[in-house]
Amino acid sequence: MLPITIFRTDPDLVEKRLADKGETSAIAPLLELDQQIRQLTTELNNMRAERNSTSEEIARLKRAQADAGDMITSMRRLSERIKGEEGRLAELQTRLKAALELIPNLPHASVPVGKDEKDNVVVRHWGPAPDFDFKLENHLDLGTKLGLFDFDRGSKIAGSGFPLYTGLGARLERGLINFMLDFHVERGFTEIFPPFMTRYESSLTTGQLPKFAEDMYRTEPDELYLIPTAEVPVTNIHRDEILDEGELPRFYTAYSACFRREAGSYGKDTRGFLRLHQFNKVELVKFVRPDDSYDELETLTAQAEAILQTLGLHYRVLELCSGDLSFAAAKCYDLEIWAPGEEKWLEVSSCSNFESFQARRGNIRYRREADKKVDFLHTLNGSGVATPRLLVALLETYQTPDGTVRLPEVLVPYVGQKELK
RNA sequence: GGAGAGGUGGCCGAGCUGGCUGAAGGCGCUCGCCUGCUAAGUGAGUAAGGGGUGUUGAGCCCCUUCCAGGGUUCGAAUCCCUGCCUCUCCGCCA
Numbered sequence: 001m002l003p004i005t006i007f008r009t010d011p012d013l014v015e016k017r018l019a020d021k022g023e024t025s026a027i028a029p030l031l032e033l034d035q036q037i038r039q040l041t042t043e044l045n046n047m048r049a050e051r052n053s054t055s056e057e058i059a060r061l062k063r064a065q066a067d068a069g070d071m072i073t074s075m076r077r078l079s080e081r082i083k084g085e086e087g088r089l090a091e092l093q094t095r096l097k098a099a100l101e102l103i104p105n106l107p108h109a110s111v112p113v114g115k116d117e118k119d120n121v122v123v124r125h126w127g128p129a130p131d132f133d134f135k136l137e138n139h140l141d142l143g144t145k146l147g148l149f150d151f152d153r154g155s156k157i158a159g160s161g162f163p164l165y166t167g168l169g170a171r172l173e174r175g176l177i178n179f180m181l182d183f184h185v186e187r188g189f190t191e192i193f194p195p196f197m198t199r200y201e202s203s204l205t206t207g208q209l210p211k212f213a214e215d216m217y218r219t220e221p222d223e224l225y226l227i228p229t230a231e232v233p234v235t236n237i238h239r240d241e242i243l244d245e246g247e248l249p250r251f252y253t254a255y256s257a258c259f260r261r262e263a264g265s266y267g268k269d270t271r272g273f274l275r276l277h278q279f280n281k282v283e284l285v286k287f288v289r290p291d292d293s294y295d296e297l298e299t300l301t302a303q304a305e306a307i308l309q310t311l312g313l314h315y316r317v318l319e320l321c322s323g324d325l326s327f328a329a330a331k332c333y334d335l336e337i338w339a340p341g342e343e344k345w346l347e348v349s350s351c352s353n354f355e356s357f358q359a360r361r362g363n364i365r366y367r368r369e370a371d372k373k374v375d376f377l378h379t380l381n382g383s384g385v386a387t388p389r390l391l392v393a394l395l396e397t398y399q400t401p402d403g404t405v406r407l408p409e410v411l412v413p414y415v416g417q418k419e420l421k
Numbered sequence: 422g423g424a425g426a427g428g429u430g431g432c433c434g435a436g437c438u439g440g441c442u443g444a445a446g447g448c449g450c451u452c453g454c455c456u457g458c459u460a461a462g463u464g465a466g467u468a469a470g471g472g473g474u475g476u477u478g479a480g481c482c483c484c485u486u487c488c489a490g491g492g493u494u495c496g497a498a499u500c501c502c503u504g505c506c507u508c509u510c511c512g513c514c515a
Contacts, residue, residue, distance in 0.1 A: 041472055045484045052484085055496045059440040068495080075495040242431065367431080372451075374431095374469075 001100055001360040004034055017106040020113050020322035025103075033096045040089050047082050051075065101204070102211050105357040107322040108294075108331040114321025121321065123333070126305065127314040130340055134401040138341035139392040140272045142399055143169060146420050151272070161262070161277035163388070168420055173280060175414030176387050177255050180282040180307055184384055187303065189253035189284060194233035196256055197224040202236040205362030207328035207354075214263045230256035230283035231381045238287060239362040245369045248377065249288040249296065253384065256281065273388035274346070281386040284351075286379065287364070293353050293378035294331075301333045301351040304384045308348070311408045313393050314338040316345065330355045333382075337389065341396035346389040351382030395420075 007014055007027055015027050054075055061068040107113075112121050143149050148169025154162050165173045185191050203209040203225050208216060217226040227233060234254050243250070258281050273279075284303060288296045301317065308315045320332040329352040336345035356376040359365065366377040398406045404421040412418055 038472070041484080045472060048485085049483055051496080055440070058495060062440075072495040079495065244431095372467090 001357065002103055002106065003360065004030070004096070004100065007031055008034065014106065017322075018104070020111075021104055021107055021325055022115070022323045023104055027103075030096065030099055030103075033092060033099070037089065037092050037096060040085060040092065044082065044085050044089060047078060047085070051078055051082060054078075098210075101361075104327045105207075105325075105330050105354065107325055108353070108355075111325065111331050112319060112321045113323075115323040116321075117324050119321035120318045120324055120334070123317045123319050125314075125316045126309060127312070129314050129338055130397050132340065136341045136396065137399060137403070138272075139339070139395040142341070142395050142403065142405065143391075145403060146405065148172065148395075148420065159277070161275070163273065163276060163278070168415070172391070172411075172415055172420065173387060175411055176390065177280055177282060179411060179414045180384060181253060181255055183307060183310065184253035184282070184284060184303065187306075189251040192230075192234055192237070192252050192254040194227075194230055194237075194254050194256060196227055196233075196259075198227055198232050198236065199224060202239065202362075203227075203232055205239055205364075206232045206235050206358055207326075207361065208232065211327060215261050217259045217261055226259035227256060228260045229258050229281060229383075230254040231285060234283065234285040235358055235364075235379055235381065236362060238364045241364060242374055243287065243364075243366045243377065245289065245366055248366055249286055249292065252285045254283050254285070256283065258386075273392050274342075276388055279386060279388045282384050283381060284384040285381040288378050288380065289366070290356065290375070290378050293355060293380060296378075296380055297331060297333070297351060297353040300380055300382045301335070304335055304349045304351055304382045307385055308335065308337060310410055311390075311394065313390075313397060315348075320350075326350070326352065328352070328354050328357050330357065335383075335385065337393040339389070339393045339396050341399070342392065346392060348385040348389045348393075349383035351380070353378065353380045 002014075007030055011027055011031060018027070054071060058068045058071050058075070061071070112119065114120065140151075146169075147167050148165065150164045150166050151160075154160075154164035157164065181191060197219065200209060200223065203216065208228060209225070216228060218224070219226070233256070234252050237252070238250075258279050260277060262275060262277060284300060286296050286300060305315070305317070315335055315337040318334040318336060320329075320334060325332055329350075332350055332352040334347050335349035335351070336347050338344075339346050355378050358379045359376040364377060364379065365374050367374050394408075395405055398408065400406060400419075404419050406419045407415055407417070
């Protein structure tokens, strides 16, 4: 949520920055609403001041056993008017709040302006692209022959997009999760195992609701929302809290299953692991002082990259252009790994700085040491990383001519063997 | 699923026979005194948000906020209704 004050002070700039992000709705109606609210507030204030002072006068008269009949009758009329105006004000405020909840965050000044993913900037590559002297198989053929997963039966159980991992595949999936969690914990992140469903307010904090309700699974009688990422529960750990500045930064890592309806993306990447309704992910979340958040974004990205480096996977880092930024993000790096069988770059992580956008929505604050004032902190998160596409790149990168898959050294203890065969 | 308790400031916790209670008391925190240091003691201060004015962060004035929404009333933290949330006990269950 953006503070209404920035719309007042520099509406043209805000409108331009929103347009850079592809947000077309005009902000003039917002300012109009704000103007009405402030005018009405002033009028109400005056009426309330009168009511308050007269009430005190009445109390004084009553205590002195004097008659206050006239005052009471005139106050009756004033109170009626106040009640009416309060109703109007509440309605205006509800409208403004609802409108503000639908306005995305502004892109940071350093973000390249662009329309869509074609305008994203490749910041760096890591490692050489793997080189093969035999004909590659894609992950689906490989994994199916090795018995790692069974999409047909997954579909029978839950529908397409719900993968069923089997045998060594299930073991590998669990091993990947454990490896990543251990990795992050060793580097200073606190491990969290969060709820996989949240209430409405929690999903409002991170920005999924109200705008993207159709992307979420919702349970009918209880109105709980299945999380699309551990970002949601973990960010809400500190909702409605005030942290001491000395407690910052706080780093969390959490595994969760992630549930996404992927409404509107039917027919896109339907094959295999590229786009799923349920997948596993290890997430990184940071709560930091506002001054530190851009440095923290760099180290967060490096932390996610370190996973890929340790697994020896060729990847690249993209800086998202303004038009490709997600709703809540001010700046974002995507990590894409190379899948040699698919011959595609696959996104496995988005590392974002939300500045105070989520903190405002979730009322997550900190108390500054210098002046003891309370202010919104900054939140960041990044995947570290999502498993399905990681699995794709692993299988395709480490396949051998005889159809087996050699495992990177670090995974061997987690899987209990050196190769998949 | 059944029964009950409760939601007050950074925290704990009074108030709940309606009117100097924006809220006692305590803890914590800040500044000062005291002390060789620490502890103890002691004095003062200590919620947030908004509007106006000044004008640019000195101040001054006003309003709102005791879970949320509605009602009663000249006036509600205090009375009534609805909702949400938390906790306890019982039942069921991994």
